[in-house]
Amino acid sequence: MLMRRVTLLIALLLTSAPLLAAHHGGDHTGTMAGHSAIDVTQPWTRATPPGAGAGGGFVTLTNHGDGDDMLVGATSPITERVEIHIMEMDGDVMRMAPLPGGIELPAGESVTLAPGGLHLMLMELGSPIVEGEPVPVTLEFQHAEPMEIELQVLPVGESPEGQHHEGGHGHAAH
CATH class of the missing domain: 1.20.5 (Single alpha-helices involved in coiled-coils or other helix-helix interfaces)
Structure with a gap:
């Protein structure tokens, strides 16, 4: 008893x-509260061609809190389903696999979701992701309150590293 x-x-x-x-x-609510321990920087995605079934979402999450947290899910009004995925090498083949448990966000550390690694997958898109039309996403955490962000939409094949300088169409590493 x-x-x-x-x-x-x-x-x-x-x-x-x-x-x-x-x-x-x-x-x-969201990022306007100013009291969330999770800080979001550089949220972005790439435009998708017509008929594409999915798109990737990328962001850097920094946990300024004293305790560990976890990104456990995400939602977006542009699709029925957003999944957390990881890209891993399986021998000589790169494979994408869902992470149903989420992404650990250790206290005092940053975790970057980027192409070729951890990322969000916007599944079963009803229409293409269009350059210049930000994609709203709500991030869901184990401890922190849900946070509404907007993924900035870059051209197909681009990444933020190529956009740091004015007229920066130089030799950016991808």
């Missing part, structure tokens, strides 16, 4: 702490 009470108490503490933290934040 005592063990059941201790388990119940632990469960209540674990579920009430995020509720208290969310309530303390007031009516603010």
